[in-house]
Amino acid sequence: MALSPEVIEILSPEEVRRTVNRLASEIVERSGNLENLVLLGIYTRGVPLAQTLAQQIRNLEGVDVPTGAVDITFYRDDLDQISLRTPARTExxxxxxxxxxxxxxxxxxxxxxxxxxxxxxTEYGRPRLIRLAVLVDRGHRALPIHPDFVGRQLRTAQEEQVKVYLQDPDGRDSVVLIARPRP
Structure with missing residues (x-):
């Protein structure tokens, strides 16, 4: 008999909202002139997250930050190890x-x-500076990449999974940890 995974809520809808608001404030504080700022979400959930951050920056500062989307399908070094998917449109x-x-x-x-x-x-120009904002940093880096803006640090076991749900496209906001039971 297979054991079902344990699902633990890490961030409630209210905590997701507060975390996004804090991230937006940190981005504003560290970016200086907002006229030069561009937010680019990485498909899939980075895109609506970037749009939500842009909306919060608009609420805080009255500035419309250009927001786009990046599909990384053809830039991955592990295409042979992931399931085939249809590339989205980079905007x-x-x-x-x-x-x-x-x-x-x-x-x-x-x-x-x-x-x-x-x-x-870098195929779309040479930015002066590239920063990284993530809702959850779960550790276990294989490359020397570190986010500049982190909503929540969450140390996980490698066999665990972190799942983010956002209002768009999921109809709800939350972050859960899925722990696979050990036999």
Whole structure:
């Protein structure tokens, strides 16, 4: 008989909202002139997260930050190890040359997704600075990549999984840890 995984809520809807608000405030504080700021979400959940951060920055500062989306499918170094998927459309709203780009993703784990995103971004210009904002940092890096803005540090076991749910596209906000039971 297979044991079902244990699901533990890490962030409630209210905690997700507060965490996103804090991340937006930190991005504003560290970016200086917001006219040079661009937010680029990494598919899938980094995109709505970037849009939510842009909305919060608009609420805080009255500035519309250009927000786009990056698909990293063809920049991955592990295509042979992941399931085949249809690439999404990369949407870069402005020339990235001499801009401050904040890459946005839901969870950072090994760092391979971010490495691929860095390669993708440099095909669209040469930003002055690239920073990284993540909702959850779960550790276990395989590459020397570290986020600049972190919503929640969460040390996990490698066999565990972190799942982020966002209002768009999931209909709810929460972060859960899925712990696989040991036989």
């Amino acid at each position: 870069i709203p402005v020339d990235l040359t001499d801009r401050i780009v904040v890459l946005v993703d839901d969870v950072i784990y090994r760092g391979r997704t971010i490495r691929a995103a860095l390669n993708a971004v």
